Amino acid sequence: MVLIRALEQKILSEGQILPGEVLKVGSFLNQQIDTKLLKEMGEEIARLFRSNNVTKVLTIESSGIAIAFAAALAMGVPAVFAKKHSTSNLSGKVFSSKVFSYTHQQTYDVVVSSDYITSEDTVLIVDDFLAKGNALKGLIEIVEQAGANLAGCAIAIEKGFQGGGDSLREKGIRVESLAIIDKMTDDSLEFRPQ
Amino acid sequence: MVLIRALEQKILSEGQILPGEVLKVGSFLNQQIDTKLLKEMGEEIARLFRSNNVTKVLTIESSGIAIAFAAALAMGVPAVFAKKHSTSNLSGKVFSSKVFSYTHQQTYDVVVSSDYITSEDTVLIVDDFLAKGNALKGLIEIVEQAGANLAGCAIAIEKGFQGGGDSLREKGIRVESLAIIDKMTDDSLEFRPQ
Numbered sequence: 001m002v003l004i005r006a007l008e009q010k011i012l013s014e015g016q017i018l019p020g021e022v023l024k025v026g027s028f029l030n031q032q033i034d035t036k037l038l039k040e041m042g043e044e045i046a047r048l049f050r051s052n053n054v055t056k057v058l059t060i061e062s063s064g065i066a067i068a069f070a071a072a073l074a075m076g077v078p079a080v081f082a083k084k085h086s087t088s089n090l091s092g093k094v095f096s097s098k099v100f101s102y103t104h105q106q107t108y109d110v111v112v113s114s115d116y117i118t119s120e121d122t123v124l125i126v127d128d129f130l131a132k133g134n135a136l137k138g139l140i141e142i143v144e145q146a147g148a149n150l151a152g153c154a155i156a157i158e159k160g161f162q163g164g165g166d167s168l169r170e171k172g173i174r175v176e177s178l179a180i181i182d183k184m185t186d187d188s189l190e191f192r193p194q
Numbered sequence: 195m196v197l198i199r200a201l202e203q204k205i206l207s208e209g210q211i212l213p214g215e216v217l218k219v220g221s222f223l224n225q226q227i228d229t230k231l232l233k234e235m236g237e238e239i240a241r242l243f244r245s246n247n248v249t250k251v252l253t254i255e256s257s258g259i260a261i262a263f264a265a266a267l268a269m270g271v272p273a274v275f276a277k278k279h280s281t282s283n284l285s286g287k288v289f290s291s292k293v294f295s296y297t298h299q300q301t302y303d304v305v306v307s308s309d310y311i312t313s314e315d316t317v318l319i320v321d322d323f324l325a326k327g328n329a330l331k332g333l334i335e336i337v338e339q340a341g342a343n344l345a346g347c348a349i350a351i352e353k354g355f356q357g358g359g360d361s362l363r364e365k366g367i368r369v370e371s372l373a374i375i376d377k378m379t380d381d382s383l384e385f386r387p388q
Contacts, residue, residue: 032274032310035267062255062275066263073229080226081256116226 003044007179008191010037011157017186021131021159022103029156030063030128041178042070045126045154048176049075052151054124056080056117058143060099060110060135067156068126075124080116082139084108095145099138102131110138112146119147130155130177133164140173152176159184160192197238201373202385204231205351211380215325215353216297223350224257224322235372236264239320239348242370243269246345248318250274250311252337254293254304254329261350262320269318274310276333278302289339293332296325304332313341324349324371327358334367346370353378354386 016024028034045067057079059068065081072079085108093114100107117123123146125139136153143150152174158165160180168175183190210218222228239261251273253262259275266273279302287308294301311317317340319333330347337344346368352359354374362369377384 026307027309028272031277031307032272033263033266034272035263036270038263039267062259062277065256065259066273069227069229069232069260069263072227073233076230078222078226078228079260083225083256113220113225115221 003040004178004194006037007041007156010034011179011181012189015189017184017189021162021184023157023159023181023184023189025157029067033066038066038070039074041067041156042072042074044178045071045124045176046074048154049124049151052124053122054151055121056123056148057126058082058112058117058123058139059126060084060139063129064127067128071124071126071154078116079126080112082110082112082142084110095142097138097141097145099134101134110135110142112142114146117143117146117148121146121148122151123148124151125153126155127153128156130158130165130175131162133168136164136168136175154178157181197234198372198388200231201235201350204228205373205375206383209383211378211383215356215378217351217353217375217378217383219351223261227260232260232264233268235261235350236266236268238372239265239318239370240268242348243318243345246318247316248345249315250317250342251320252276252306252311252317252333253320254278254333257323258321261322265318265320265348272310273320274306276304276306276336278304289336291332291335291339293328295328304329304336306336308340311337311340311342315340315342316345317342318345319347320349321347322350324352324359324369325356327362330358330362330369348372351375 057072060082096111155177158177158180160182180192182192251266254276290305349371352371352374354376374386376386
């Protein structure tokens with residue numbers, strides 16, 4: 001709870017609202033990383049999913065890596081990050097899905113080597129942001145392709161007003177967001193009470 | 195020293211040598227992340243640079259983020275990651291340089307918002323791999339543009355036989371690599387004694 005309030009305060013004091021419902025939090029979450037805060041966020045995520053016997057944390061490059069690392073470290077399990085397109089270093093069999101990014105207005109391939117997620121795994125998906133939920137849907141598809149068990153999704157900041165999180169919850173997927181923004185205008189933010 | 199030997203053992207047991215002098219270590223360093231090992235690597239980097247009063251760790255997306263986070267966390271400072279091209283979320287003044295990637299055979303822009311590195315900073319550059327040193331040179335250029343002090347560079351795995359590390363050392367830049375591979379054939383690796 002203390003952590004949640006600290007994160008909300010940080011969003012209020014350092015977040016910048018840009019046109020197109022963009023919330024920029026590059027000062028602590030996804031360009032500059034406040035390592036102490038992210039460590040605590042990782043520990044909170046580990047606490048929320050402590051009864052799930054998670055064996056792998058899955059995220060997507062690049063801005064999900066730091067929070068996923070922090071959560072996986074706190075859980076004592078490996079983190080795996082999906083790449084946004086096939087690279088020459090990613091040989092062999094892969095799981096993949098297609099994701100449309102509203103921020104960049106383009107569709108990209110999300111790819112994970114099949115060596116790193118198996119049907120034995122219980123996977124927690126972790127990401128920095130949740131808006132319409134397209135990236136999460138792509139990662140969930142990869143977990144399904146692997147035949148792995150999905151523990152749920154843990155997110156740093158959810159833009160609740162864009163509906164992606166609630167639509168996943170309605171499907172029965174557990175989505176835990178450390179901060180949920182329910183309303184965002186040009187100069188104000190409103191958090192969902194939790 | 196125990197950590198260095200553990201890392202070398204991990205490279206020998208899990209690394210895959212691919213055509214084109216590519217060493218694939220996706221199982222623990224740059225697709226799946228062994229969080230416990232990376233935490234220890236970060237602590238070793240912090241120990242090596244403990245007298246330098248580092249204020250920021252700088253890396254480049256994506257595969258440098260985990261090791262940079264681990265090092266910055268151990269040092270109690272923020273990590274900053276450079277992006278490989280300008281995105282719509284990166285508004286305002288930026289520092290940038292051009293880097294040629296041998297792996298991907300293309301030149302890309304490396305960009306950091308000028309909000310996150312200033313002339314007051316002492317910067318440690320951290321990355322997962324060092325081969326010809328092009329990425330490091332791009333990051334060093336960014337540190338210079340910011341007018342910041344460069345503490346040096348810390349690398350997980352250096353391909354010593356590709357010369358990038360030694361050429362930076364000859365210029366007087368401190369480069370510390372946790373493992374240095376001096377010889378690589380299709381089926382064998384030789385580490386530089388250290």
